[in-house]
Amino acid sequence: MKAMVVLNPSAGQRDRRHELREAMAYLGDHGWQLILKKTQGPGEATMYARQAVAEGYDIVIAAGGDGTVSEVANGLARSNVALGMFPIGTTNVWALQMGIPPFWPLRQHSLLEAAKVLAEGHIRCVDLGQVNGRYFLLWAGIGLDAQITKEVEPETKRHLGALAFVIAGIVVAREFAGTRVRVTIDGHEVKRRAILIVASNAQLYAGIMRLAAQARLDDGLLDVLIFKGQGFPAILRHIFSVLTNRHLRDPEVDYYQARRVQISAAKPLAVHADDEPFTTTPVEISVVPQALRIVVPQVLPPGLFSDS
Numbered sequence: 001m002k003a004m005v006v007l008n009p010s011a012g013q014r015d016r017r018h019e020l021r022e023a024m025a026y027l028g029d030h031g032w033q034l035i036l037k038k039t040q041g042p043g044e045a046t047m048y049a050r051q052a053v054a055e056g057y058d059i060v061i062a063a064g065g066d067g068t069v070s071e072v073a074n075g076l077a078r079s080n081v082a083l084g085m086f087p088i089g090t091t092n093v094w095a096l097q098m099g100i101p102p103f104w105p106l107r108q109h110s111l112l113e114a115a116k117v118l119a120e121g122h123i124r125c126v127d128l129g130q131v132n133g134r135y136f137l138l139w140a141g142i143g144l145d146a147q148i149t150k151e152v153e154p155e156t157k158r159h160l161g162a163l164a165f166v167i168a169g170i171v172v173a174r175e176f177a178g179t180r181v182r183v184t185i186d187g188h189e190v191k192r193r194a195i196l197i198v199a200s201n202a203q204l205y206a207g208i209m210r211l212a213a214q215a216r217l218d219d220g221l222l223d224v225l226i227f228k229g230q231g232f233p234a235i236l237r238h239i240f241s242v243l244t245n246r247h248l249r250d251p252e253v254d255y256y257q258a259r260r261v262q263i264s265a266a267k268p269l270a271v272h273a274d275d276e277p278f279t280t281t282p283v284e285i286s287v288v289p290q291a292l293r294i295v296v297p298q299v300l301p302p303g304l305f306s307d308s
Contacts (some may be wrong), residue, residue: 001032001059003051004068005086006045006072008064009038016088016111020063023086023115029120035240038157039068051073055079059295061118064139065089070274073137077128084118086111091275095139098294099301121295124305126217128291129201129273132296136273137292139200139211140285142263143179144227144235146270148172150277151298155221165206178230180266181281185224185258192254196227199261199285203304209242214257216306220289224261226254260286 005024024034024164036050041072045062049072062072063086075081087095087110101113115274131140141149178193181287197212200223205211227238229252241247250253261284268280 001027002057003027003032003034003059003084004048004057005034005036005061005141006048006062006068007036007038008045008062008068009091011064011068013088019111020088023111025229026112026115027119036252037063043057043071045071046075047082048072052076053079053081054166055234055299059084059118060138061086062087066091066093068249069094070135070137070276072134073077073128076293077135077288077291080121080293082295084295093207094202094205097138097202097204097301097304099297099299101243104164105272108183117297118295121297122222124218124292124296125281126292126294127201127220127292128288129199129222129285130288131199131271131273132279134273134278135291136143136201136287138206138274139198140271140273140278140282140283141199142181142265142271142281143194143269144173145198146272146277147176149272149275150270150297173235174232176232178228179232179269181226181269182264182274183224183226185256186260190226190254192228194229195229196225198224198225198227201287202226205242210245211242211247212247213245213303217304218290219306220287221257221259222261224256224258225234226256228252228254257277258287260284 017064039045045068049060059082060072061084062069101110102115129136148169152164178195181194183190200212200215201211203210203215215223241250247253271279271283
């Protein structure tokens with residue numbers, strides 16, 4: 001197996017180089033041919049992934065967090081090269097979604113476990129979302145969460161981890177008002193005052209919340225949630241309903257499954273793709289079926305694929 005490891009040295013909150021060498025040595029002992037590429041800035045992981053496609057690699061392993069995984073996915077989209085992962089980021093939602101062991105303080109060899117997943121796993125094809133031409137693997141968010149993501153400085157995220165998002169969330173939410181939006185869902189138009197819109201390809205959100213429990217990674221659809229309302233009390237209500245898994249029964253949440261969504265707003269709203277600040281409204285979001293090959297564990301969490 002010929003594989004390229006794309007490492008984001010800035011990912012995560014601690015030095016994982018020793019664990020990474022251990023994981024790569026494990027794969028080498030199992031007959032893998034590996035080369036390591038280190039990124040120095042945004043977009044380089046995508047560049048290396050495209051290089052791997054051009055040079056006939058079998059797999060590109062994203063060694064980083066969800067942002068690194070997303071960049072690699074953008075370079076591998078619509079190719080025959082598969083995506084693997086060494087989870088060393090802050091939240092590692094994609095790893096959690098796929099049942100790949102992320103790093104925890106009491107689990108000192110999580111990258112070795114991830115290497116075993118790569119060595120023993122198999123290939124599945126999954127959909128990708130696309131927002132204004134950029135692919136996303138997990139979700140695109142418009143409004144509150146994108147504004148929070150925009151406010152978090154990379155250095156603060158590195159030092160504080162998930163706490164950086166909590167702090168930024170409190171600051172942003174106190175001043176964030178709902179905005180009039182026009183959402184066209186597979187040709188059907190709705191107008192709402194919205195706090196947040198999420199177009200999700202996966203079930204998990206922010207690592208702990210099953211925001212789109214009905215989502216399947218290969219069903220050719222995006223799960224679209226519109227959180228309605230205005231002001232801080234509405235935001236608190238939505239946080240509580242999501243944490244207690246009641247949001248899909250909440251009349252203040254609209255839920256759709258769609259292939260194409262167009263969103264415009266009375267004032268520009270921030271947009272993120274896989275938790276990376278990207279653009280502002282208006283945006284067009286669509287699904288690209290079966291666009292990415294991924295390495296999955298032998299035993300997957302239930303309900304991720306249509307044939308589960």
